[in-house]
Amino acid sequence: MNRSKWDRRIERADGLAAAHPFAAEVLQFYKRMTIFQQSLYSHGVEACGNESGKRISRLFPQDLNVHLLLARFTEFLSTVETCGPQPIAQSARDLNTQGTERWQDLLSSFWRTASDFEISPERSEVLLAWIFLQPQAEYVADHDGHISRHENLAVCPFCSGKPIVGVLRPEGDGAKRSLICSMCATEWAYGRIICPACGEEAVEKLAIYTASPFDHVRVEACDTCRRYIKTVDLTKDGHAVPVVDELATMPLNLWAQEHGYVKLQANLLGI
Ligand SMILES: [Zn+2]
Ligand SMILES: [Zn+2]
Secondary structure, three states, X not given: OHXXXXXXXXXXXXXXXXXXXXXXXXHHHHHHHHHHHHHHHHOHHHHHOOOOOOOOOOOOOOOOOHHHHHHHHHHHHHHHHHHOOOOHHHHHHHHHOOOHHHHHHHHHXXXXXXXXXXXXXXXXXXXXXXXXXXXXXXXXXXXXOOOOOOOOOOOXXXXXXXXXXXXXXXXXXXXXEEEEEOOOOOEEEOOOOOOOOOOOOOHHHEEEEOOOOOOOEEEEEEOOOOEEEEEEEOOOOOOOOHHHHHHHOHHHHHHHHHOOOEEOOOOOOOO
């Protein structure tokens, strides 16, 4: 089951690229990254297992065998060099010349502080470390049977990562909201009318914006902290794959930027 979710992401990227040519280049990059991540995920047990081969402990993010991953990192960087947008491709090119000691420092320090990571235009290396290590975190989370998903937390109940996208799933006659972790992809329940960045609950402070042709994706912005997150409404489009639809709907990001809102967590374009 866990492996097929990667296939669903890839298929959705193909479908959205065909329907929305303006997003095709971005989605092609996403697809290449997802294929790479899928192969890393399938080796997650190697990188995250301890020496006896037992499954990782729940004490994420301490357990990561960076040495086992370094062999794949140069291949990853070369892939980004050829298919990534600037300046991400340039950053991969620069990093690829710096050697294993530098890569080890980058990946180890990112993994130690993964739940707090912030992506900014000047920090493409952090973006690369995130794309590369995200499948490891997802693997760890998928193999933990004790994640509490119903505590209405603003950050991931497993790894404390920030949400990258919200989801509305059908429930009864309406919909319930959940959030998806940017680091380990855990999905957890969250109230519908509350800002995940600052906890604001006053309806008049929480703006919602949608625009054709993406009626199933909405910007949820907060006038108190000026942060926003996009939420994908599966009651309107049951075929949507939230993390992919979030990426494909960049015109909504522009609207948010123009209105002075800052995204709660960047996607793999650093946006
Ligand atoms: Zn998480
Ligand atoms: Zn807020």
